[in-house]
Amino acid sequence: MNWKRAASASIVAVPIILLLGYGMTRDPKEIPSPLPGREAPAFSLAVFAEGVGAQRRAVGDTVRLAEHAGEVVVLNFWASWCLACRDEHSALSAVSEAYAPKGVQFYGMLYNDVPANGTRWISQMGGQSYPSLEDPRTRTAIDYGLYGVPETFFVGRDGRVAYKHVGPISAVVLARKLDSLLALPGPSRPSGGRPVGEPVGEPVGEPARSVAVPRAGR
Amino acid sequence: MSRRTSQGASTNRRHDFGTRQVRSLLVAVLVTATAVSAPASLPAQAGEVVTSRNVTLEERTRDVASQLRCPVCQGNSIQDSPSELAQEMKGVVRDQLAAGKTPDEVRQYFVDKYGEWILLEPKASGFNLVVYLLPLVGVLVGGVIIWRSVKKWTAEPAVAEGAAVEPGAVDRGHAP
Numbered sequence: 001m002n003w004k005r006a007a008s009a010s011i012v013a014v015p016i017i018l019l020l021g022y023g024m025t026r027d028p029k030e031i032p033s034p035l036p037g038r039e040a041p042a043f044s045l046a047v048f049a050e051g052v053g054a055q056r057r058a059v060g061d062t063v064r065l066a067e068h069a070g071e072v073v074v075l076n077f078w079a080s081w082c083l084a085c086r087d088e089h090s091a092l093s094a095v096s097e098a099y100a101p102k103g104v105q106f107y108g109m110l111y112n113d114v115p116a117n118g119t120r121w122i123s124q125m126g127g128q129s130y131p132s133l134e135d136p137r138t139r140t141a142i143d144y145g146l147y148g149v150p151e152t153f154f155v156g157r158d159g160r161v162a163y164k165h166v167g168p169i170s171a172v173v174l175a176r177k178l179d180s181l182l183a184l185p186g187p188s189r190p191s192g193g194r195p196v197g198e199p200v201g202e203p204v205g206e207p208a209r210s211v212a213v214p215r216a217g218r
Numbered sequence: 219m220s221r222r223t224s225q226g227a228s229t230n231r232r233h234d235f236g237t238r239q240v241r242s243l244l245v246a247v248l249v250t251a252t253a254v255s256a257p258a259s260l261p262a263q264a265g266e267v268v269t270s271r272n273v274t275l276e277e278r279t280r281d282v283a284s285q286l287r288c289p290v291c292q293g294n295s296i297q298d299s300p301s302e303l304a305q306e307m308k309g310v311v312r313d314q315l316a317a318g319k320t321p322d323e324v325r326q327y328f329v330d331k332y333g334e335w336i337l338l339e340p341k342a343s344g345f346n347l348v349v350y351l352l353p354l355v356g357v358l359v360g361g362v363i364i365w366r367s368v369k370k371w372t373a374e375p376a377v378a379e380g381a382a383v384e385p386g387a388v389d390r391g392h393a394p
Contacts, residue, residue, distance in 0.1 A: 012359070031289065031332060031333065031335050032333055032335065033332070033333065034329075034330065034331070034332070034333045035331070038330075112302055112303065137306055137309060138302075138303065138306045139306075139310065141303075142303075142306060142307055142310055142331065143331060144331070145331035145332045145333075146289075146303075147289030147290065147303070147332070148289070148290070
């Protein structure tokens with residue numbers, strides 16, 4: 001009779017323990033994004049920090065994602081109040097400079113911050129090789145399903161979000177992802193609107209690590 | 219007895235008559251007041267229509283916002299969260315509703331951006347059904363366990379008592 005009780009208890013307990021065990025392996029703060037593989041949300045934002053070299057854009061210029069059809073674009077959401085953004089700044093600036101001749105365009109996307117603070121921060125950090133755009137009322141950030149900074153999105157030549165990286169990104173990961181995207185063939189359509197192709201292959205790189213989220217009630 | 223009944227009925231009739239009179243008087247007063255004040259109250263009514271539209275939009279915004287999870291606080295809805303991102307998301311909800319989108323379309327916009335995680339109450343379909351059915355299964359299984367345990371606990375002492383009683387005593391109980 002006892003073995004029957006033990007079997008009944010196991011049938012109930014084992015799935016619960018397995019479910020709890022599975023839950024322990026997951027980071028509750030990590031939100032799975034549905035964006036990779038989908039068309040990158042369009043935006044039209046003003047430049048507030050011009051960048052340098054080949055990627056320079058004048059302050060006040062309006063940047064549209066549609067301008068970069070057929071190119072690989074990296075969008076890095078950041079803020080001056082974000083400590084983790086400091087960790088990735090030099091890597092982003094260096095890799096952006098190195099990949100500019102290959103046709104990769106980087107943009108900084110200011111999140112939940114004011115341009116004056118952003119400009120000051122860039123100056124304190126020793127400059128930035130790529131332009132930064134202001135995102136009034138965080139509409140573009142919400143369009144990209146952002147929940148904290150830093151977050152980096154890679155848009156492939158087909159106009160789709162190829163990968164989303166949560167947390168500070170390293171030069172190695174940046175280069176690996178960019179190489180994989182540049183190795184893929186370009187869009188089938190030569191010009192006109194957002195090209196629609198097959199979703200890019202399995203993204204490569206490190207899993208997301210940490211993300212700074214704005215404090216509630218700031 | 220019958221006189222008392224007829225007196226009672228008469229009192230009730232008088233009472234009914236009085237109530238009817240008061241009601242008619244009130245209706246007359248209300249109709250007159252409305253007729254007199256109608257031209258003066260027209261501009262105010264126009265203003266009230268705009269206000270009520272805003273109130274409706276605000277109510278609908280609150281309703282949708284209370285169903286969406288705040289990405290910063292995660293345990294709160296964007297309606298309850300004080301974070302700036304939640305407030306901006308609530309602004310998106312308001313803007314989309316004002317632009318004519320239905321609450322379902324607004325919810326779908328956020329699901330497209332953040333995944334189903336953004337919904338505080340997951341959709342009752344597919345694997346999500348487990349969330350809704352598991353508590354029910356738990357209650358049913360628990361109910362069966364409790365029912366069987368209670369049956370067992372109440373049955374065992376009766377058997378023990380029966381075993382303790384001598385057969386002769388039982389026979390005596392059944393004797394005429």
